[in-house]
Each structure stands twice: as structure tokens, then as C-alpha cells.
Amino acid sequence: MQKNISKKLNEFRSELSESYPSLLLKYPLQKYIMEIQAYRKYHSYHYVSPKLIRIFDDIVMEFSVCALALYHKLALCTFILDTLKHLNSKNTPKRINELYHEWFERVVRDLSIQPDSYYHHSTYPFLDDVAICSRRAIPVGGAWLVDPQFLINKYHNSAYRSGVKKKPKAEPDKEKLRMIVKNLLLRLGLLKGVRFLQVISRQCGLYYVIHTADRYLPGFTEQYMNQAYINIAELLKADRKFCGIYRRSWFLDPNLKKINPGLRFLWEVPSQNGAKLFCAGSSEKIILRALKKSPLRKRLYEEGKYIPMNYAYIWPREKLLQWAEGMVLSKNIKGHK
Numbered sequence: 001m002q003k004n005i006s007k008k009l010n011e012f013r014s015e016l017s018e019s020y021p022s023l024l025l026k027y028p029l030q031k032y033i034m035e036i037q038a039y040r041k042y043h044s045y046h047y048v049s050p051k052l053i054r055i056f057d058d059i060v061m062e063f064s065v066c067a068l069a070l071y072h073k074l075a076l077c078t079f080i081l082d083t084l085k086h087l088n089s090k091n092t093p094k095r096i097n098e099l100y101h102e103w104f105e106r107v108v109r110d111l112s113i114q115p116d117s118y119y120h121h122s123t124y125p126f127l128d129d130v131a132i133c134s135r136r137a138i139p140v141g142g143a144w145l146v147d148p149q150f151l152i153n154k155y156h157n158s159a160y161r162s163g164v165k166k167k168p169k170a171e172p173d174k175e176k177l178r179m180i181v182k183n184l185l186l187r188l189g190l191l192k193g194v195r196f197l198q199v200i201s202r203q204c205g206l207y208y209v210i211h212t213a214d215r216y217l218p219g220f221t222e223q224y225m226n227q228a229y230i231n232i233a234e235l236l237k238a239d240r241k242f243c244g245i246y247r248r249s250w251f252l253d254p255n256l257k258k259i260n261p262g263l264r265f266l267w268e269v270p271s272q273n274g275a276k277l278f279c280a281g282s283s284e285k286i287i288l289r290a291l292k293k294s295p296l297r298k299r300l301y302e303e304g305k306y307i308p309m310n311y312a313y314i315w316p317r318e319k320l321l322q323w324a325e326g327m328v329l330s331k332n333i334k335g336h337k
Helices: 002-019 029-038 050-062 065-089 094-113 124-133 158-162 172-188 191-201 214-219 222-238 265-271 284-292 295-302 317-329
Strands: 138-141 144-151 205-212 242-249 276-279 311-316
Touching (some): 002 065, 002 094, 029 050, 065 124, 094 124, 094 138, 094 222, 124 144, 138 222, 144 222, 144 242, 222 242, 222 265, 222 317, 265 276, 265 311, 284 295
Parallel strands (some): 205 242
Antiparallel strands (some): 138 144, 242 311, 276 311
């Protein structure tokens, strides 16, 4: 694979130099690479900095859409070669290593068949590719990838989390004020969002956050989901810094069990095996996502019988590892594919 990618890289570099000789001089690829690496640990996997967006927009204005596509293809090849070296030098779980290679093989095939418009920072499938190739995200099988993120707790210290030091009891005046604010939030319909933030604030740590890759939706099944959990468990074993899994989406809403019973596995498996499921509020964006591909959900929403709501869960490390070990021992998961 490395030889093939190196060949592609040289081809793209030569084409850029011949067709747009000043592009790489004005916009060195290394700046692109360094910018991506600089915020790998601090932003979500789809994040593109304003600095990079300006560079991409300038390339289109000064050269062409084709030039930008070549620039991105060159970057993808560079990312892949670097990640292959990293995988060879690290103790990456075998199945995760295989999934990286499968993703890279598809990316390389796409280099010859995808239109130039695919290689743009507003295209989510392309951003998935950048994230996986640059190790900002990890493929875990089926329709999913994970994004390492740190959930922040404003009361974060070992004493508080262990229960040695408890949060001080509110004084009478503060308690009265708290109740006034709570009642106001209830009337405004915002209390669920506040509760979501409170739950998150008590679960500080480094987590693997699950995301769906739309291009792999045929793998959006219970069998593939369970195998993805198994693969994430292997990641947890390889790196003890991670506290477990975090996931948030409108399709984790338990109220969907009567509307779309086929989605029940997404919240039932975690919540029945140690995960904490809680409401994370709603928004116009969430409503649009939930109604986009379902005439039934759209009709029920218009009739006032369904309101799309984000739900989230935190599946602690030990609970997930316990479940995964039980699944493997009971042979509910056959192999690692």
C-alpha cells in the first residue's frame, strides 16, 4: 500500500507543479499538515480552522477548484503515509489496524473517481477522510468512527470525584434563587439542556465519542454496532487514559421505540449494561436532522405527536469492558469483522 500511495503522492505533486507552479510555493503543504496536527487534540474531528479556510478559499480564487482538489489529494496521501508509520510503531489493536487499511484503500480508490467538488472543507465525507487519515478520528467498524475528546468538569479534582469532598450545601438565599431559576427554565423549556450539562460536568475525562459516517450507512445494524463496541473495548485496553464511550444523537431518544423500533439497539444495549442515558435538549438543527429522511417522523412532528430530542449516554470504561468480555465469551460476536 505504501508504494502505491507514494506513487500517487508524486503524481499529484508533479501535476500541481506543472499546472500551478506557484501554488505550493505560496501555500506550502507543510502549513496545512501542521495546522491539522496542531488542533488534533483540542477540536472535534470535523473542525477546520479559519486560517485553513482562508487558504482553501484563496486557492480557489487564485487558481481553481481543480487546484484545491489536487492540494487536498496531496495532503491525504501525506497523512496516510504518516499514519501507516504510526500504526506500525504503536501497539494498535489488530482489528483497528485492519479498519484503517480498509479505509485507506477506499480513499485511494476515490482519488481517481471522485469529482473535484468532493474535495472541499464543507463536504462531510471528505472531512471524515481527513480525520481518519490524519488520526484525528479512528474507524471502529460498521457505520462508525470515534473521536477522542475530553469532557470538562468544572469541579474536576480527584477528591470531589471520589466522594471525599462533597459540594457545599446551598445557603437558604441561594437555594431560593436556584428554585426561581429552575422554574424559569422549566417555563422556557430549557431545563433538560441544563441537566445535560450537569451530567456531563460530573463525568470529566477522556472519552471515545461515537460518530456516524454516512457513506457506510449499510453497516448501521445491531450486529455491526455490537462489533464496534468490541473494537472500542480493545482501544480502551490499549490506552488506560480513556474513561469509556460518550455518544449524543436524536436517534438515542427512547421515545422513538414506538416510531422506529429498529433503532432501539442504539440506546438499549448501552443503557442495559452500565451506561447512563440522559436527555440533552433539542434545537432547530436537531429537528431538521431527525425529520430529513423520514416522512413518518415528519408527519408525527407536524401533528405534535413527536418532538425530536437529543439524548446522550456515558458508558464507563469498566462497564463496557465487562460487557465486551461477556459478549466474546458467549460467542455472540463471531470473529472481529
